[in-house]
Each structure stands twice: as structure tokens, then as C-alpha cells.
Amino acid sequence: FNFSKLSLEDENNDKSQEGINKASKGGLIYGEYLQLNKILNAQELESEKKGKKIHDEHLFIVTHQAYELWFKQILWEMDSVRVIFQNGHVRDERNMLKVITRMNRISLILKLLVEQFSVLETMTALDFFDFRYYLSPASGFQSLQFRLLENKIGVPQSLRVPYNRRHYRDNFKGQDHELLLQSEQEPTLLQLVEAWLERTPGLDSEEFDFWGQFEENVLKGLEEEFALIQAKAESEEKDDLLSEFQKQRDTLLSLFDEKRHEHLLSKGERRLSYKALKGALMIYFYREEPRFQVPFQLLTSLMDLDVLMTKWRYNHVCLVHRMIGGKAGTGGSSGYHYLRSTVSDRYKVFVDLFNLSTFLVPRHWIPKMNPSIHKFLYTAEYCDSSYFSSDDSD
Structure with a gap:
């Protein structure tokens, strides 16, 4: 079988060649539109200028x-x-x-x-x-x-x-x-x-005081968490939980301290x-x-x-x-x-x-x-x- 030759039917139905070459009629072309002449000639090697x-x-x-x-x-x-x-x-x-x-x-x-x-x-x-x-x-x-x-x-x-x-x-x-x-x-x-x-x-x-309600919920939630920790028997684990709770409490309550926020703002933090x-x-x-x-x-x-x-x-x-x-x-x-x-x-x-x-x-x-x-x-x-x-x- 000769693969180099298309059948007559294939030649007649080759839709890949049905386009029109508009560029041949003049007008804007790819290289001009992108100004490739400027871009592709902008690579001047300093080493080459110095002869090496x-x-x-x-x-x-x-x-x-x-x-x-x-x-x-x-x-x-x-x-x-x-x-x-x-x-x-x-x-x-x-x-x-x-x-x-x-x-x-x-x-x-x-x-x-x-x-x-x-x-x-x-x-x-x-x-x-x-x-x-x-x-x-x-x-x-x-x-x-x-x-x-x-x-x-x-x-x-x-x-x-x-x-x-x-x-x-x-x-x-x-x-x-x-x-x-x-x-x-x-x-x-x-x-x-x-x-x-x-x-x-x-x-x-x-109708919806988001910030006020959020602060109220946080305070209530922290109280409940503290009560749960306090109810535990004295142990090293309880001490660790209390220490972690105090850090969490300080972090969350700092959110509602506008003066502290302004201070951190002034410091760039x-x-x-x-x-x-x-x-x-x-x-x-x-x-x-x-x-x-x-x-x-x-x-x-x-x-x-x-x-x-x-x-x-x-x-x-x-x-x-x-x-x-x-x-x-x-x-x-x-x-x-x-x-x-x-x-x-x-x-x-x-x-x-x-x-x-x-x-x-x-x-x-x-x-x-x-x-x-x-x-x-x-x-x-x-x-x-x-x-x-x-x-x-x-």
C-alpha cells in the first residue's frame, strides 16, 4: 500500500485545506502585531560587546x-x-x-x-x-x-x-x-x-448585632470550657489544660479590645x-x-x-x-x-x-x-x- 498517495476521495474531502490565506492579501500580520522585531532583537550580550x-x-x-x-x-x-x-x-x-x-x-x-x-x-x-x-x-x-x-x-x-x-x-x-x-x-x-x-x-x-453577639457567645463559651476543666481532678494534665485555656482566652478576648488593635496597627503588626x-x-x-x-x-x-x-x-x-x-x-x-x-x-x-x-x-x-x-x-x-x-x- 502506498501511504504517500491519498485516494481521490480523501483528496476531495480534505477539509484541513479548505481555509483562505487572508495574509496573502496584505494587512496586519502576526510579527507586526506583536512587534517581534523589537522584542527578538532586544537581547544584547554585554560579554559579546567585550569580545568574549x-x-x-x-x-x-x-x-x-x-x-x-x-x-x-x-x-x-x-x-x-x-x-x-x-x-x-x-x-x-x-x-x-x-x-x-x-x-x-x-x-x-x-x-x-x-x-x-x-x-x-x-x-x-x-x-x-x-x-x-x-x-x-x-x-x-x-x-x-x-x-x-x-x-x-x-x-x-x-x-x-x-x-x-x-x-x-x-x-x-x-x-x-x-x-x-x-x-x-x-x-x-x-x-x-x-x-x-x-x-x-x-x-x-x-437588626443583627454580629460583633456584640459574637463577643457574648465567646465569653459564654469560655466560661463553659473553664468549668469543664475545673471539674477535672487535680493533675498535670489539668494544669496543662488550664495553661492552654488561658492562652486561648487571652487571644480571643484581644479581638474585642479596639485600643489594642490600634496599638498593633501603629506598630505595623x-x-x-x-x-x-x-x-x-x-x-x-x-x-x-x-x-x-x-x-x-x-x-x-x-x-x-x-x-x-x-x-x-x-x-x-x-x-x-x-x-x-x-x-x-x-x-x-x-x-x-x-x-x-x-x-x-x-x-x-x-x-x-x-x-x-x-x-x-x-x-x-x-x-x-x-x-x-x-x-x-x-x-x-x-x-x-x-x-x-x-x-x-x-
């Missing part, structure tokens, strides 16, 4: 350019989410799906960027050493887009680790410096989410306002209610964002340690030691959402909703005019 081309420098450049392109996309998504919050379009709860979709997209991109370090790890420390000298004084710290991302998410300026004992912005000049300054003055994602949480449906309801924290906890407890399902997904996506940013920092630290050990960075920093100091809760923006788990209580301690508030949380709030006139409805 090092093969792996090409990988180093392409990988970092890919990072910057993805940072640009993340900023694009982040800005659109901030605009939705800032313009009040989030009051129309139908816009929340758009917010969730874009936040999830950011998370997926960050997952990709975390994994991308494995490509750079195919290069050995000696391979990197061959061309590292040519990079100075360029440094990853000088990534404008990453600093903008930190600012727009809401990394507190007061908690940043100084870079060579200087403010991070001092390493940028001209327009880059102005862009960073502008980003510091804009509402951050943290601030916008905080304002949104303060408006949590049902939080200010006169908490980031959300007291009212926003109440709203977040309410969403957490009643996340199965229809009106809170999407908000709960948003809170989860914000934690995902923090986790992935931390993973990115950690992978970066590990890569730098692998490549240069304890040497100074090409930009003059302490290198590994500086980067290691940034992998901490100082750079976590939504740390309060993680800490909500600290205040978990038995389900029967959670206030039962009355029929009125239960019905209220079944009805989404929307406004046709804001929804359809929104510039972000694309």
Missing part, C-alpha cells in the same frame, strides 16, 4: 525580560482591579466576578514566575560567574515594575528593609523616581479592600482597620451565604497573592545564594543577606487575613442569623447605571 561571548548570558537576559513582561501584565490587571474599587463600581456586586477573575489571573502568572526560577537554575554558579562581571552596577533591585507592584499592593514604606542604608527610591532617577513617588500616593489595593470590608453587608445592621477586620471575620464565618461566597473567594485570592509573592522572594533568595554565595550583589547590596531579610511578614500585605484563623471558634459560638439578615444575605446589591456605564465593563 558567553553562551548562558543569553538565557539570563531572556529570562529576566520574560519576568518584566509578566510584571507588566500583573500591573495591568492590578490597576484595573484598583480602578473598579476606586470608582465605586465594586458596590455593584456583579463586578466582583471581574475582580476575582483578574486576581486569579495574577496568581496564575505569579505561579508561572515562581516556577521560572528552575530554568535559571540550569545554569551553574561558574557559568554565571563567567559573565557576572559585565552586569555591574545593574541589579535586580532596580526593577521599577517590581517596586511599583509592591507599592500598588500596599507594602508599607515604614516596614521596608533599607537598601544599603538608603531609602529604596534613592536608587531610581528621573521619571522612574517620579513614577514610584506617584505610586506611593495612590490608593493601594490594601486600602481599597479595607474600605470595601468596612462596608460588609450586615455589619452595621440594627496589623494592617486593616478594626471595622475592616470585623467585616473580614464576618465574611469568614458566613462564607457559605450566597452574598458572601464571592467576597470569601476574594479574601482567599488576596492571601494567595501574598503567598506567591513570598514564594517568589524565597526562590529568588535561594537562586542568588546558589549563584554568588555570600558575595555582594552587582548593585552593591549585601546580596543574599539583604534579600533574605525581605522574606518576612514585613512584606506581607494581607497578613490580617492569615491571622483570622487565630480566632477560629466552635461553630456553635458563631451568632445565629435571624430570618431578616439571612434573607438580606441572599440578595445581591446592584445598580444598573454603574454596572453598564462602567469603563471597566469590558
Whole structure:
């Protein structure tokens, strides 16, 4: 059988060849649309300019350019989410799906960027050493887009680790410096989410005093737990239980101490306002209610964002340690030691959402909703005019 020849029937019915080559008629083509001529010719090897081309420098450049392109996309998504919050379009709860979709997209991109370090790890420390000298004084710290991302998410300026004992912005000049300054003055994602949480449906309801009932239930529950422990015979186990109970009691009661919250806020140990924290906890407890399902997904996506940013920092630290050990960075920093100091809760923006788990209580301690508030949380709030006139409805 001759496989090289199609039967007449096959030739006549080959639907894979029934298309039309529109490009042959002129117009926009793939390479022009993506401006590939600019992108694919943007890899200039410093080692080659110095007359000693090092093969792996090409990988180093392409990988970092890919990072910057993805940072640009993340900023694009982040800005659109901030605009939705800032313009009040989030009051129309139908816009929340758009917010969730874009936040999830950011998370997926960050997952990709975390994994991308494995490509750079195919290069050995000696391979990197061959061309590292040519990079100075360029440094990853000088990534404008990453600093903008930190600012727009809401990394507190007061908690940043100084870079060579200087403010991070001092390493940028001209327009880059102005862009960073502008980003510091804009509402951050943290601030916008905080304002949104303060408006949590049902939080200010006169018919349902969530916070008051919750405090009452916690006090009652703690009394019952204490009585059960006290009823036990004297033993080492009882002492341990009492010690553990005291810790739990102090933790839970601290939740109702607004002055303590404000003190922790001033120290940077908490980031959300007291009212926003109440709203977040309410969403957490009643996340199965229809009106809170999407908000709960948003809170989860914000934690995902923090986790992935931390993973990115950690992978970066590990890569730098692998490549240069304890040497100074090409930009003059302490290198590994500086980067290691940034992998901490100082750079976590939504740390309060993680800490909500600290205040978990038995389900029967959670206030039962009355029929009125239960019905209220079944009805989404929307406004046709804001929804359809929104510039972000694309």
C-alpha cells in the first residue's frame, strides 16, 4: 500500500485545506502585531560587546525580560482591579466576578514566575560567574515594575528593609523616581479592600448585632470550657489544660479590645482597620451565604497573592545564594543577606487575613442569623447605571 498517495476521495474531502490565506492579501500580520522585531532583537550580550561571548548570558537576559513582561501584565490587571474599587463600581456586586477573575489571573502568572526560577537554575554558579562581571552596577533591585507592584499592593514604606542604608527610591532617577513617588500616593489595593470590608453587608445592621453577639457567645463559651476543666481532678494534665485555656482566652478576648488593635496597627503588626477586620471575620464565618461566597473567594485570592509573592522572594533568595554565595550583589547590596531579610511578614500585605484563623471558634459560638439578615444575605446589591456605564465593563 502506498501511504504517500491519498485516494481521490480523501483528496476531495480534505477539509484541513479548505481555509483562505487572508495574509496573502496584505494587512496586519502576526510579527507586526506583536512587534517581534523589537522584542527578538532586544537581547544584547554585554560579554559579546567585550569580545568574549558567553553562551548562558543569553538565557539570563531572556529570562529576566520574560519576568518584566509578566510584571507588566500583573500591573495591568492590578490597576484595573484598583480602578473598579476606586470608582465605586465594586458596590455593584456583579463586578466582583471581574475582580476575582483578574486576581486569579495574577496568581496564575505569579505561579508561572515562581516556577521560572528552575530554568535559571540550569545554569551553574561558574557559568554565571563567567559573565557576572559585565552586569555591574545593574541589579535586580532596580526593577521599577517590581517596586511599583509592591507599592500598588500596599507594602508599607515604614516596614521596608533599607537598601544599603538608603531609602529604596534613592536608587531610581528621573521619571522612574517620579513614577514610584506617584505610586506611593495612590490608593493601594490594601486600602481599597479595607474600605470595601468596612462596608460588609450586615455589619452595621440594627437588626443583627454580629460583633456584640459574637463577643457574648465567646465569653459564654469560655466560661463553659473553664468549668469543664475545673471539674477535672487535680493533675498535670489539668494544669496543662488550664495553661492552654488561658492562652486561648487571652487571644480571643484581644479581638474585642479596639485600643489594642490600634496599638498593633501603629506598630505595623496589623494592617486593616478594626471595622475592616470585623467585616473580614464576618465574611469568614458566613462564607457559605450566597452574598458572601464571592467576597470569601476574594479574601482567599488576596492571601494567595501574598503567598506567591513570598514564594517568589524565597526562590529568588535561594537562586542568588546558589549563584554568588555570600558575595555582594552587582548593585552593591549585601546580596543574599539583604534579600533574605525581605522574606518576612514585613512584606506581607494581607497578613490580617492569615491571622483570622487565630480566632477560629466552635461553630456553635458563631451568632445565629435571624430570618431578616439571612434573607438580606441572599440578595445581591446592584445598580444598573454603574454596572453598564462602567469603563471597566469590558
